[in-house]
Amino acid sequence: MGNPVFSLKNICFSYLGRFPALVAVDIDINSGEKISVIGANGSGKSTLLHLLDGLIFADSGKLDFSGRALDELSFKDDKFSRDFRRKVGFVFQNPDVQLFCPTVKEDIVFGPLHLGFGREEIGKRLEKVICVLDISGLLDRSPHQLSVGEKRKVAIASTLIIEPDIIILDEPTAGLDPQTSRKIIDLLIQENLNGKTVITSTHDLHIVEEISDTVYVFGQEKRIIKSGSPDSILADVPLLTENNLVHVHSHRHKDKVHVHPHVHLEHHAQDI
Amino acid sequence: MKNSNLLSFLKDSLFSEEYALKAGFMQSLDPRIKALSCAFFIIATLFTKSIPVILSLYLLCLFLACVSKISLGFFLKRTWIFIPLFSLFIGLPALFSNFTPGEELFSFKVAGLMLVVTSSGVITFLLFVLRVSTTVSFAVLLSVTTRNFELLKVLRIFSIPQAFVMVLGICYRYLYLFIEMIENTGLAIKSRVGRIGHYKKGQQIVGWSIAFLWMRSYQLSGDVYKAMLSRGYSGESYVLDNFKTDFKDWLWLVLTGVILIWVIRFSH
Numbered sequence A: 001m002g003n004p005v006f007s008l009k010n011i012c013f014s015y016l017g018r019f020p021a022l023v024a025v026d027i028d029i030n031s032g033e034k035i036s037v038i039g040a041n042g043s044g045k046s047t048l049l050h051l052l053d054g055l056i057f058a059d060s061g062k063l064d065f066s067g068r069a070l071d072e073l074s075f076k077d078d079k080f081s082r083d084f085r086r087k088v089g090f091v092f093q094n095p096d097v098q099l100f101c102p103t104v105k106e107d108i109v110f111g112p113l114h115l116g117f118g119r120e121e122i123g124k125r126l127e128k129v130i131c132v133l134d135i136s137g138l139l140d141r142s143p144h145q146l147s148v149g150e151k152r153k154v155a156i157a158s159t160l161i162i163e164p165d166i167i168i169l170d171e172p173t174a175g176l177d178p179q180t181s182r183k184i185i186d187l188l189i190q191e192n193l194n195g196k197t198v199i200t201s202t203h204d205l206h207i208v209e210e211i212s213d214t215v216y217v218f219g220q221e222k223r224i225i226k227s228g229s230p231d232s233i234l235a236d237v238p239l240l241t242e243n244n245l246v247h248v249h250s251h252r253h254k255d256k257v258h259v260h261p262h263v264h265l266e267h268h269a270q271d272i
Numbered sequence B: 001m002k003n004s005n006l007l008s009f010l011k012d013s014l015f016s017e018e019y020a021l022k023a024g025f026m027q028s029l030d031p032r033i034k035a036l037s038c039a040f041f042i043i044a045t046l047f048t049k050s051i052p053v054i055l056s057l058y059l060l061c062l063f064l065a066c067v068s069k070i071s072l073g074f075f076l077k078r079t080w081i082f083i084p085l086f087s088l089f090i091g092l093p094a095l096f097s098n099f100t101p102g103e104e105l106f107s108f109k110v111a112g113l114m115l116v117v118t119s120s121g122v123i124t125f126l127l128f129v130l131r132v133s134t135t136v137s138f139a140v141l142l143s144v145t146t147r148n149f150e151l152l153k154v155l156r157i158f159s160i161p162q163a164f165v166m167v168l169g170i171c172y173r174y175l176y177l178f179i180e181m182i183e184n185t186g187l188a189i190k191s192r193v194g195r196i197g198h199y200k201k202g203q204q205i206v207g208w209s210i211a212f213l214w215m216r217s218y219q220l221s222g223d224v225y226k227a228m229l230s231r232g233y234s235g236e237s238y239v240l241d242n243f244k245t246d247f248k249d250w251l252w253l254v255l256t257g258v259i260l261i262w263v264i265r266f267s268h
Helices: A045-052 A078-087 A104-114 A119-133 A148-160 A178-193 A205-211 A230-235 A237-242 A267-271 B003-015 B031-047 B051-067 B072-080 B083-095 B119-145 B148-158 B162-193 B199-230 B247-267
Strands: A004-015 A019-030 A034-039 A060-065 A088-091 A166-170 A197-202 A214-218 A224-228 A248-253 A256-261 B104-110 B113-118
Touching (some): A004 A045, A019 A197, A034 A045, A034 A205, A045 A166, A045 A197, A078 A088, A088 A148, A104 A119, A119 A148, A178 A197, A178 A205, A197 A205, A205 A230, A214 A230, A230 A237, B031 B051, B031 B148, B051 B072, B051 B247, B072 B119, B148 B162
Parallel strands (some): A088 A166
Antiparallel strands (some): A248 A256
16 A cells, blocks of 8 residues: 555536536545445445546546546547556446447457457456356356346456456445345455455445445535544444435344344344 | 337347257358358349249258258248238239230239239249348348347458447447337336327327437447446457358358359359
């Protein structure tokens, strides 16, 4: 850790110049860090990730990538553009957006082919990534034939095959069954242990502790309202409740129905 | 036909790859060789004026369908559904002396108009119908025995630009998504309002659906472009070409080439 890869100073962004999506955002992300961005729907998480991936550009403020300004002008430099795309991989929230080729195989190799990797190298990487994600049986299928979980795995494979230093994921576990979610979380932890920077947006608080060194909480005003370690954020139940991140939850325990905010912080241990 | 049936038919025709995945003769060929050989057969059919030769080519097509493990009933239904549309109605006037003069076979009156069927008219009509049915059959044989994405890749051997092929591939990919969206919209309407009584209300709902679909496709195109940019797309398109030919493919191509040359020579 220690080398800032992304530095955001007072970043503001609005859609059509009228609808604010991010207001005065300040974040520093160091190499090898695990970052989580949490917030309710429409709080600006996805917009932030799109900015980090150089897909949209801030209205005001300063966004640097490895010390160089990340703006439209910088992407006019082909070398920078290619290097950036090789270093930063993005998994979109909706896998149907990311899987646009007629077959899974073509989707997975789309990135490396367009980033100028050799055919032999692509073949090797393909073998590796399908083995890691256990999707060898899907290669010749069309993306529309896949289940949501399979689509998500293929979308992740299409990003991981580039072997980026920074992996950005927009709600990677949304709508997935527990087992597939677990596999994806384990994969992200492993990638981080291998030295990758992992930036995840989610509102699934169960996974936040495992996938974060630092958590940023976005509020409805589209600004960061709190940041810190996962423990300190998850312990702030009033903040989470106020921002629609936890809800009052009723369930049966030892033949007794009880009600508590739905955040897993050893509350069950106190009940026993 | 109900809308849901129409959508199922569309889905089935566009996305079912049941026969393309079978282990038959045509499926075993390299898609490029297969497309070229079908093109040869179609050219041969168009060049000849001999009914027995076209009939032989048609029978060869049916034989190829059988050895490719395609149900003959399915194959005939797939091909003959279009033939009356494109040939019977267009070719029918050729039967009569007004269009094809010649020796009279028989005549009849329709609404006071005397129609004379001539022998040369019958031959012209038969030639037209057989030609259409044979060429359509070879085209259907190619499409049924080849996976859709392979068919798209095959377009490149005809020097169609890569970008165009890629756009076609993306269109094909999202067609399914849009058909599903239309289906779901239909179901959502049905669950809330049941049967639509008045046609004006129906028109209004169709209008909304078209507008919704247009907005959704517009939004999706922007998102897909971002996803392409994110993985290094910069205006140039590349694809992994992994077709492989073997001795059998080349032998088949030579054989179809010989048939084409023989048919052309025979016709002259």
